[in-house]
Amino acid sequence: MPPDYRIAEAAALLGVSDDTVRRWIDAGRLTASRSGGGPAVVDGVQLARVATELRDAPQPGTTPSSARNRLTGIVTRVVRDTVMAQVELQAGPFRLVSLMSREAADELGLEPGVRAVATVKATQVSVDVP
Known part of the structure; x- marks a missing residue:
């Protein structure tokens, strides 16, 4: 079962402010829930959906690039066959996209909505769970 994320965590994963996430909740783009008077949380699957929407929206004046080799994000898609898995991660x-053994993806519990960290070196992308 994908985890829930606090508003600040959701904002960090999407690369937006806490206030933006709150506005999206108020507008119905995201749904927040509370249990036992605790902090508001957003469902990981919904967060993955919005991350995908943000990825597909053009960012005026920006070119996708990264100056760091570890990117924290949220898994948006996992395609498994009998041997391999293709894992898509949205980090801001x-x-x-990482190709790994199905066994590794299963052991890490990778599925849409799960937070993960991509470590990039040359042309290889490794995904770790924090």
């Missing part, structure tokens, strides 16, 4: 405005 950056979309990363």
Whole structure:
């Protein structure tokens, strides 16, 4: 089951401010819930959907690039076959795709809505769970 994220965590994963996430909740773009009077949380699957929408929206005046080699994001898609898995991760405005063994993807519990960290070195992308 994908985890829920606090508003600040959701904002960091999407690369937007906490206030933007709150406005999206008020507008119905995201749904927040509370349990037992705790902090408001957003469902990970919904967060993955919005991350995908943000990825598909053009960012005026920007070119996707990264000066760092570890990018924290949210898994937006996992395609598994009998041996391999293709994992898509949205880290702010950056979309990363990693090919790994199905066994590794299963062991990490990778599925849409799960937070993950992509480590980039040359042409290889490794995905870790924090």
